[in-house]
Amino acid sequence: MIGRIFAAFLLFWLVGFLWFAVTLPGPDDSQATDAIVVPTGGAGRIGRGLDLLREGKAKKLLVSGVDIHVRPVEFATEYKVSDRLMDCCVTLGFDALDTRGNARETAQWIKKNSYHSIRIVTSDWHMRRIRQELRQALPADVVVLEDGVRTEPSLKMLFLEYNKFLLTFLSEAWPG
Template sequence: MRRAIAAPNKTLQMFRRIFAFLLLAWLLGFAWFAVLLPQPADATKTDGVVVLTGAGGRIERGIEAVREGWSRKMLVSGVDREVRPEELAVEYDIPASLMECCITLGYDAVDTRTNAAETAQWAINNKMKTVRLVTSDWHMRRAAFELETSIDPDIEILRDAVTSEPSFAMLFLEYHKFLLGHVARWLDL
């Protein structure tokens, strides 16, 4: 009788340990994700800069990269189809000459994964070897992961995070999107 009872207890203990280990790994991962947010990059030069639309400060940072000569071209990925280049120029005080030569509006992306695909194609079309990725600090890890899996591996990506003050809920959601992205790639989905 005792042996029959002992076996399920050992199995239960094993499942508890596995669950505890996974919970600890999840908690430590979330702490890393939330506390050690990516930082802005320095003035390192790149062939191009890609700005993922969304939270404030991103487009301004991309324009700064072009104006300061850190990058020669800029893609704004995920632009609403109703936005025209002239409207963007007025909104961000961009001279027409800079819009004409250096800034492309990407209308094809609707999420982070399609931002990466749009950026990869833009980088190929413009024969880029280096790309500065601009997005919010809380979004950077997932955006960089998606871009690294979509872009030519010979193209170097410089992460340039825009500092923000994300809420706990935003970090919690983004962490799980980040994890799901890794699982989806692992399962080849």
Template sequence: MTAFRYIFSAAVLIWVLGFLWFTVTLPQPAAKVATDAVIVPTGGAGRIAQGLAVLDAGLAKKMLVTGVDPEVTSAEFAAEFKVDAARMECCITLGFAAVDTRSNATETAEWVDANAITSLRLVTTDWHMRRAAGELDRTLPPSITVVRDAVPSAPSTGSLFLEYHKLLASRAAGLFGLRG
């Protein structure tokens, strides 16, 4: 019984230290380096604006917004984010197939392959970056360079708690080869 208590205590300590690491060391915005494309999963404030800023700065030529609601039209997106028609036509793809972080990675991998992309900038919220990047790492070929560009936020403890557990589940699924 004593051995069980030590193992349980060690597991709880590792969990607590992991959660502290997760919350204290949230990913940061990336340096201004150029990539072929910018990938923006929907779902968090500031993500699309940051992706468009990357395009405007000339740090990428194309942008995929993955996980767009199927009811959103290109015209509605353009109006919402003040994107002119020429920019929408040449440079921005709206992806409607993804419904979660894992399918964002799948949709991204298909788009990357279809567009001969060799480097990309992943723009997502700081608390979401580790899981989104991990899913991309498992989905994209190793030859694709991924620059992580986190959008700073002020998440609640509850949001961090939930995301930490999603990250643990995602890593466990990847470790054991469990894919949906």
């Protein structure tokens, strides 16, 4: 009996992992949103977010989880952001230390600015977990568009991220 339960659990986990690894979300240029949110931590994320901002896909950009030692002028120089664009449209968030923190920082920023839709720009392998964290942090009426930055994650990276995603999912299902 225990063997069957374990086998069923393992099969469920393997099917879920296959779904997770094969259906990584990609870029989405379909519509504009009120704002763009980019959690730091992966190559190409910030560049993609800034490109979308310049293309008019949103009027504001939050970069969440910026190291506290990064000054706005250093950020602007690194990513070739004009003073005008930095002043009007880019917010650097320094409060988040992890994905859950990114979601909390994003929720506070959205509430403060009364946004109703955001585009989340993150690595394809990270999208499902940040999306799950955002579901817990954001009001239900905020529309979240997923915009995955294509990567070539290793099997180890996918394994770790899938398990983190499952833990995040389970923490929502059994919060207490």
